[in-house]
Amino acid sequence: MELRNLITFIHVAELGSFTKAAEQLGYSQSTVSFQIKQLETELDCLLFERINHTITLTERGRDLVSYAHQVRVLTDEFKENLTVEEELSGHIHLVAPDSVCESMMNTHYMDFHKKCPSVSICATTGDSLLMLDMLDHNEADVIITLDRRIYNKDYIIAKEEMLPMHFVASSQCKFAGKKNLSVRDIVNEPFILTEYGQGYRRVLDRELAKMSLEITPVLEIGRTDIITSLLAESNMISYLPDFVTKDLITSGALCYLDVCDVKIDIWKQLIYHKNKWLSKSLKTFIDHVKKNEFSH
Amino acid sequence: MELRNLITFIHVAELGSFTKAAEQLGYSQSTVSFQIKQLETELDCLLFERINHTITLTERGRDLVSYAHQVRVLTDEFKENLTVEEELSGHIHLVAPDSVCESMMNTHYMDFHKKCPSVSICATTGDSLLMLDMLDHNEADVIITLDRRIYNKDYIIAKEEMLPMHFVASSQCKFAGKKNLSVRDIVNEPFILTEYGQGYRRVLDRELAKMSLEITPVLEIGRTDIITSLLAESNMISYLPDFVTKDLITSGALCYLDVCDVKIDIWKQLIYHKNKWLSKSLKTFIDHVKKNEFSH
């Protein structure tokens, strides 16, 4: 019992004529005959009595009319809802490094929430590999990486920028103000770094390994806010993106170390999977992040 | 948007896999792919995200699931109602001569009503030509004729019997008891006959015409109960089926006239159109009439 036949049946029942229904539907009359017969065969009952070339609904036919109408109403409603402007609602799963999550929540998340109060955001943290894996398994809608510059034909980079990074330490640190430091001068100092999974941490390790150097951090921790506050009160060193240290640099609590022989390109990238269906909500969210979370 | 595709879609959505749905439905996997794509094209939206060979419903997809379920429920309900034993209800239009209507209502109609209280009967009266016309226009479901024996490939004779008929008059009539009367003896007496339309009246006229005779009735009236009561109180003559006069013959108020030279074959026939859909109610009704309205 296909919808096509039900539609034809409705027209026939309303017009009381195969011929007229055929004209109205753009079919030939024999097609209408065939379709009705098809319904009758499938339902194993007579829908119309044909007496002297005029048709009359049987009781079964009358039953079918009401059923067919219900189906048509349902169909029309559904299609209408499809064309209706999609509502800004639903659920979005963002995964990003701790530091990015924090900065987003502190700065512009409320703006988005005000703009789209019905859209619920789930922001979780994770390292680069996990995030990409989540993209691959459609467990995250969009991610932000801080890592080497990622390119892969399966991913769409919605926005990206290179991230300025520095070795940082307390302004009281013995290296503060020193010019032209070498990384060799500091590798044996006590370090606090983010956990290994974070992309820029890995990139740093690899870069040092090229120079046959290695940092053994005394503390590894994902929360960069904790790192920075520890730095301020200690003689430890870290390697962090500027946006994380910005406030404490401005306030003078921390300072950049002028290390000249390590130059690492870390990229901040807003990524989603190429096969991801972008709902209007998701598009809006991505736009919002592009505008607010990246330098303009 | 055909039902077939919606069913497939439901299975895919429930199993989360094109392949499994194909197995369950007996399709090849490519067919399922095709059907889903067909839906997506028609609705102009993505129903499943395909990321790494695993599928996930989109929001639109989720909407469609609930819609498709509704349609399926409707369909199942409808088909179920079809297979459910048809209820004995509905409407039946019987057309019959006045005399037959009366006898039916007086004798066995109540039995039928008790058996099928939800079936409403509309019994109207009409002459043979009208009745056949009504069959041809599907305005009557079944008719009973008192006429010459009707045969036509478009009609189905559910039951028929030859109808004994007699010239009748009051027992006080001057012909009462006379043997071997000729019709010539009585043609000029005052006659009450049914209206011309009634079949057996026409047949009588035609038969007499063969003998170059003619009856000019002083009264023509459809209601045979009126004819018989008038006969009993007058010297008039009529020509009626025995079932009409039975009671008054038994009571002795009327008597048959022994007219030997007119022999007319009148048939009582229960007829419906060959294309008539016999609902269970109608079948039951016809059966009832066959059993009760005809001699066994």
Place this chain on the structure above:
DNA sequence: CTCCATCATCGAATTTTTCGATAGTAAATA
């Protein structure tokens, strides 16, 4: 009595659906 309207039917043309094979990819397994 002829013309028109109606539905049924048939075979041919067309369209749609389905299949089977193949490819590409990821995950599981050895």
Place this chain on the structure above:
DNA sequence: TATTTACTATCGAAAAATTCGATGATGGAG
């Protein structure tokens, strides 16, 4: 690590279904 398995996309060919146009039968209108 290599291999096997599992999954979806795609393509062309085969099969099936739909549609059409012509024809026929029949009743009604003019």
